[in-house]
Amino acid sequence: MSPRESDRTPAITTAHAEDYDTSAPAGTTPPAGPAAVLLTGVGKRYDIVSCFAALTRTIAVDPSPLAPAQYAAHVRAAVPLIDDPEYVPALQRLCAEHGVGAVLPLTDLDIETLAVARADGRLPALVPSPAVARATYDKHEAHLLLCRLGLPSPPTVLPEDDLDALHYPVMVKPRRGSGARSIHLAHDSAQARFFIDYVSEPTMVQRAMGGPELSIDCLGDGAGRCLNAIPRTMLESRGGESIKGEVIRDRELIELGARVMEALAVCGPATIQVFRDPDIGLAITDVNTRFGGAFPAPAYAALPARSYPELIVALASGQTVAPHVGEFDAGMTFIRYYWQLELDSRMRPTGREIVPGGPPPPR
Numbered sequence: 001m002s003p004r005e006s007d008r009t010p011a012i013t014t015a016h017a018e019d020y021d022t023s024a025p026a027g028t029t030p031p032a033g034p035a036a037v038l039l040t041g042v043g044k045r046y047d048i049v050s051c052f053a054a055l056t057r058t059i060a061v062d063p064s065p066l067a068p069a070q071y072a073a074h075v076r077a078a079v080p081l082i083d084d085p086e087y088v089p090a091l092q093r094l095c096a097e098h099g100v101g102a103v104l105p106l107t108d109l110d111i112e113t114l115a116v117a118r119a120d121g122r123l124p125a126l127v128p129s130p131a132v133a134r135a136t137y138d139k140h141e142a143h144l145l146l147c148r149l150g151l152p153s154p155p156t157v158l159p160e161d162d163l164d165a166l167h168y169p170v171m172v173k174p175r176r177g178s179g180a181r182s183i184h185l186a187h188d189s190a191q192a193r194f195f196i197d198y199v200s201e202p203t204m205v206q207r208a209m210g211g212p213e214l215s216i217d218c219l220g221d222g223a224g225r226c227l228n229a230i231p232r233t234m235l236e237s238r239g240g241e242s243i244k245g246e247v248i249r250d251r252e253l254i255e256l257g258a259r260v261m262e263a264l265a266v267c268g269p270a271t272i273q274v275f276r277d278p279d280i281g282l283a284i285t286d287v288n289t290r291f292g293g294a295f296p297a298p299a300y301a302a303l304p305a306r307s308y309p310e311l312i313v314a315l316a317s318g319q320t321v322a323p324h325v326g327e328f329d330a331g332m333t334f335i336r337y338y339w340q341l342e343l344d345s346r347m348r349p350t351g352r353e354i355v356p357g358g359p360p361p362p363r
Helices: 046-053 068-072 087-098 111-119 130-137 139-148 189-198 251-264 296-301 308-316
Strands: 011-013 036-040 058-061 075-077 100-105 170-174 184-186 203-207 213-220 226-233 236-238 241-246 268-277 281-288 333-335
Touching: 036 046, 036 087, 036 308, 046 058, 046 068, 046 308, 058 068, 058 087, 075 087, 087 100, 087 111, 100 111, 100 308, 111 130, 130 139, 139 203, 139 281, 170 189, 184 189, 189 203, 213 251, 213 296, 213 308, 226 251, 226 296, 251 268, 251 281, 268 308, 296 308, 296 333
Parallel strands: 011 075, 036 058, 036 100, 058 075
Antiparallel strands: 170 184, 170 203, 213 226, 213 268, 226 241, 236 241, 241 333, 268 281
8 A cells, every 4th residue: 555645635724624634734736827616515526626626726615524525626625504604705715715716516505505696796606597596406497497498398297286187107206306316106196196295305296208318418608608518328327326328429419408508598517317208209307507427428528628627717717618519529438436535533635545556547
């Protein structure tokens, strides 16, 4: 195993730094020049944080000191919880201290909070408007919004509607669910009512879609123009998060992704989940206005200097990025796997690996 490398530990900051070890020295020197990026709710997304940290000074925020991805950033910070009135002011202080040009959420939980702060001119967050953030966090409201905009969405009703008139099977889903939590297939109205009563939160009932499940990874600029839309298959998922997939060139999906992004005026990344049902065709089942689990797919598919992190850093630095929808490489497959960090008694990474030198390169 390699020797201790605690001198590479990222710096700690904010008023809540007592939650971590404040004696750790500053981390590796970030690239000079571009505006810094602040990522919230980083969790396990070491891949996303690493990509930004290779481009510019990157600040990682997460309420848990055990969030692995924070250790890929130049600075990790403890801030109040999202529903605390001091959450946005804490992010504002980080932005001022580190010259942040873009704030991006990596979970659904604070998108609306960041959207309000962006609308008020308090944070340079790459998120949609508060109304779109609110609607896309509630799957039934998202369905209604898509329908109003003339975008395809599966037939969807609420529990108080006439369940006997539905085309079965259907999916009973939490309106604000994530990670494929508490989703149940019902083959008739009796099963639908059972699952509605069983799930301990507000639900909706949506037609169970047939055909392949697909996703479109998109990026919008500050004006809501779609910069690119990269479709992929969903070969395997765990907990609602894609872990295997193939980037495909599908003109219908590319055009649908661009339509959704511009109809919603999405600023920042978004993942649009669809089914190609043999009876009703393409229909959108979810719009997540953040990076999806399959972040590696558009990263591999991007043409040189056009990965989404590179474009976001450019936008954060005040540059104009021209739309290039449909310009990417297709045909590659990504597969994700687990790795880990060891922390010492003061929550500092030791730098030790279970395999000398870290994960071996693919053979």
